[in-house]
Amino acid sequence: MRRFYRFLNRTGLVALICLISYAGAAAAISASSIEELTLAYLYNFLKFTEWPVADTINEMTICVSKSGRLAANLEALAGHLAQNKKVIIRPLETSKDSHTCQLLFLDQNENSNNISQWLKQAANQPILTVSDKPDFLEMGGMIILIESDNRLQFEVDLTSVRNAGLNLNSQVLKIARDVRGK
Template sequence: MQKGSRIHYETTGRKSPRCALGVVLDIVRRYLPPQLVLAGFCLFLPGWLALQAESLSEAQIKAAYLYNFAKFVEWPAEVLPPGADILLCVVGNNVLDGELQALDGRKAGERTLRFVQHGHADPNLSSCHLLFFGSSEQQHFVVTLKALRDAPVLTLSDIEDFAEKGGGISLLFRDNKVVFEVNLEPIRNARLHLPGQLLNIAATVYGR
């Protein structure tokens, strides 16, 4: 999909009973595509409302997915103690048209997201909580994943074979929509926990 192109989403306007009340967070109002709510996120986000149809970029939708992963993935307590910020690290240039950088300072539940730019050879990547590899890292990501070993880092990318080759979550554009794949092996090795509802709406789950 070319940079700047848009995707049109429509919804029936019917609200799931479990998603009918509450206040939509600013980040959701800006980013979240309606059918993401209807497809299953509403099962564990009772405060979200079905949104009116709107046009969003591929980059915005991928950023919305990542934002929700930040909210609902669980890290070991010693890695992310109560009140600590979530470090959203990025490797690569011009990643998702700057949409991830726009998440800096956003609330993810009771925590705050902090954006940090890194190079693929940076020795401090293991201190990240989420680590997104831009498409420019196609030739480096496997080596970087091996260097991280079992560090408690949720790795993500929109590189096509990222999850299949050992990354945690791939965000992919298929059939005119954004979907995601999950590889449970690196996520278990990192001692992270993903809610079952999230896995239920993944396009592919490796290592079940």
Template sequence: MQPRFHSLLAPTIRWLLLALLACNAAAITDPNLEARVKAAFLYKFATYVEWPDAGQSEAPFVVGIVESDQIAAALQLLAPGRHIGRRPLVVRRLKTGDSPNGVQMLFVGQSTGAALKTWIDNVRGQPVLVVTETEGALTQGSVINFVLAEQHVRFEISLPAAEQRHLKISSRLLSVARQVQTGSAP
């Protein structure tokens, strides 16, 4: 039975599990390491989410990054040659006042109050995977939120926020989340 279980695990889920184990093995104390780990997670998150227009486009898959130059830089190093389905991965840095139109994923770095709400509201109702790293962001409409637990990068997921955006999150990703919110979305 065990060999069959291993054959069922897709290479990408094995990669995600290895990344989680690596995060457990060494606490995140270096901000550059934390940025690289989060960038890798962002890429992998996209591979475990189904968008309503899945398979219909070969246009670039755009990840908009706000308030985090380190994560943007780390993801830009990772992006060349990477694809989400058939779509090439592209990273776009956004700043206050920029429009997030055309992004499939929006990462909002540590942001507070009105700024976070503004970014989330700018893509509300659109099929955009909103990922944050701010405490309480799931209650504001984020789909995935990074948390540091005992100096390890973890993440939590809001299923209602994903459903409002017409995104389907793989059970494989849900199974490795620290917490999955199933109540009503904001």
């Protein structure tokens, strides 16, 4: 697993594109492969998003609900560099602590009411919100991860991203399955 993250750290977006292509060619994706691809996406979203300068002074923080299935696996990203800043993983118990995050991942198993609360707390703040929950974009989220045709893909609500004062790299937008609000 460590070797996987070192590889991603060195090759960045090119590796992400290759992983997506590889995942699409596989006959079936195992749960562990989905989790690895999800972590790769989150790491690369962190690397290829622009935040207001004051919000990312020395570190980039990925937050996740403590009850989320990726909470423990995200620790594999801790200490890596994204935009020359140390990646910090912060499991959160409540949405009130989300103001410390650059990226907030909300698990598909999270209750829809809880997701609404998390998104309400993150609204109008420079926090990139990502989930694999169906209808996440309709709930006000920014990026949804979708498992489809044995591939893990993503869609972006660019209006939500821009309203938060964030910018996604154009290369990320090119590999998105769909970009709303262009």
